[in-house]
Amino acid sequence: MRENKFLSIYDELVNQIQSGRMKPNTKLPSENELVEQYHTSRETIRKALNLLSQNGYIQKVKGKGSFVLDVSRYDFPVSGLVSFKEIAQKMGRPWKTIVNKLEEIQPDEYLQKQLHISSKDTVWKVIRSREMEHERIILDKDFFIKKVVPNLTTEICEGSIYEYLEHEAGLKISFAKKEITVDEPTEEDYCYLDLKDYKHVVVVKNYVYLEDMSLFQYTESRHRLDKFRFVDFARRGN
Amino acid sequence: MRENKFLSIYDELVNQIQSGRMKPNTKLPSENELVEQYHTSRETIRKALNLLSQNGYIQKVKGKGSFVLDVSRYDFPVSGLVSFKEIAQKMGRPWKTIVNKLEEIQPDEYLQKQLHISSKDTVWKVIRSREMEHERIILDKDFFIKKVVPNLTTEICEGSIYEYLEHEAGLKISFAKKEITVDEPTEEDYCYLDLKDYKHVVVVKNYVYLEDMSLFQYTESRHRLDKFRFVDFARRGN
DNA sequence: AAGTGGTCTAGACCACCGT
DNA sequence: CGGTGGTCTAGACCACTTG
Incomplete structure (x- = not known):
């Protein structure tokens, strides 16, 4: 429990996407559902989801939900500080x-x-x-x-x-x-x-x-x- | 009042920095002070400040405060989608x-x-x-x-x-x-x-x-x- | 010890989407 | 209409810096 809550949720979701348990173009559970799953508040879930979005894992669409992007197409490092x-x-x-x-x-x-x-x-x-x-x-x-x-x-x-x-x-x-x-x-x-x-x-x-x-x-x-x-x-x- | 509150605060701060009213390497008002200035909640202020940080205008340092970066050195567009x-x-x-x-x-x-x-x-x-x-x-x-x-x-x-x-x-x-x-x-x-x-x-x-x-x-x-x-x-x- | 930013909560209202 | 994500609030506790 050393890690921040929103970070560990982020990590777990990244894991599910990269391992293929969450498949591209499918919908994630809604924010309210995730709140229940992870026993936390909605803003914390939103922090994790925003991180996923920023890093190219998901796409959020208002009124519809969050969707898994096809990570395999982005074959190269994304973040800027790359050695x-x-x-x-x-x-x-x-x-x-x-x-x-x-x-x-x-x-x-x-x-x-x-x-x-x-x-x-x-x-x-x-x-x-x-x-x-x-x-x-x-x-x-x-x-x-x-x-x-x-x-x-x-x-x-x-x-x-x-x-x-x-x-x-x-x-x-x-x-x-x-x-x-x-x-x-x-x-x-x-x-x-x-x-x-x-x-x-x-x-x-x-x-x-x-x-x-x-x-x-x-x-x-x-x-x-x-x-x-x-x-x-x-x-x-x- | 059409704009989001955090966006208008962001815009105003960008303006102050770019116009030189806020000078590089000086400290911004603390988040709590900004809460009072703008009659809003702290999370809203934080959203505006995070935007400023992401766009290279300020640098936040835990325990110390937020500092204005030398924007004039970054003479070129920063964000990726530039026409x-x-x-x-x-x-x-x-x-x-x-x-x-x-x-x-x-x-x-x-x-x-x-x-x-x-x-x-x-x-x-x-x-x-x-x-x-x-x-x-x-x-x-x-x-x-x-x-x-x-x-x-x-x-x-x-x-x-x-x-x-x-x-x-x-x-x-x-x-x-x-x-x-x-x-x-x-x-x-x-x-x-x-x-x-x-x-x-x-x-x-x-x-x-x-x-x-x-x-x-x-x-x-x-x-x-x-x-x-x-x-x-x-x-x-x- | 006081002040700072970082995290987290529980609740609210809104705009948008589908049915 | 109910469900979704986007915004906003008021309050809490924490880790960190400085005097």
Whole structure:
């Protein structure tokens, strides 16, 4: 009983949908019925259902009811904060992370601006290549403020830095802004990516904020354009 | 008093933030204070604040309060369902829409699959170029099921089809899935875009669903890569 | 200890949908 | 008409932050 009530109801319903016990295009029990089933109040049920709706599991229709959506059609991660590790695992392909660089630097002007820091702050610079099917497809450049993340090792970088930060270091990520553009390759790109003849790379810039609203990480993910794919959901209301 | 109470409170707070009356990094009145100011209940205030949080205007911190975020840094539309018209207006640049084609077609196999229809259904095919600063930068290919959208004219297509569909035709869009990739240009791209020497285009595929969960529109937006930019928010919790 | 946001309750009225 | 989800209320308890 540690979990919030509305969250555990949400989890149970997600489970029923993903396992196939609730089939797509069928109607869920009405909110009042769920109130009885779970011995709770209607607002709590509504909180759980709104979460399901936001995450693409159900569709609520006024006057009719809530309906199970066909989850199997949305083959890709939905939420925005997705790490490379999660993506690679969902795609079920073998992949490898190569740590090219892990060093402490003094931020140049561009970085000072991106991270909102002064030139006196030290910054971790991590450069990693992501390899799939023997091709280095993605170049990840991460910059962390050292004040916030004192320790960083090659081992951590080979896994998922996000996982380490959230679970080990106990930092709470609250939101991220993502920006996608297309640029010409830099020297670094030519060096650390198998670029073939492509004259451009897809650049995904990530600004990650902590719960106290401080920006603590700036990431640039540079993708070979033929391998790039990004999927996003947008919903209006419920 | 037509609007929902929580929506009008949301609107007023958005206004205060965007106009600069509420400055970034300052604290909002506490929820209890807002309850008194707006003569309402706390859950209603919370609904408004959650909307503000979801849309990137504020950040709520347990035990401390709600804080105004620096909205000016997020210079681009945040929500996913954004029409070209909105984007162009926010960028404050002159733009033009050219309707290249507006015709009824029988869907080929690819389209039948994308729209989940049979070969017997008629489909509107609309091809529009988007021009900014005398360059055709974006090629929009829209496909609508004619059963759902019986009437479509060149005039409508020159404006915003979304606006027409939602306000005039009364269709309720519930959610959309977006997919971004990079492809080689097609003949159509060469014909309707000022492509310069670029050997690729950024392709944004949009699947738009109605409230009854039926897919009714498939759109392909093909962008010249040097002019492409996509911004997205992702938030955990709150 | 006081103030904050997060959760939860039990009840109410409304707009919408089907019959 | 009865059932559905959408909104709103007034009150309660909790976990967290700050003085």
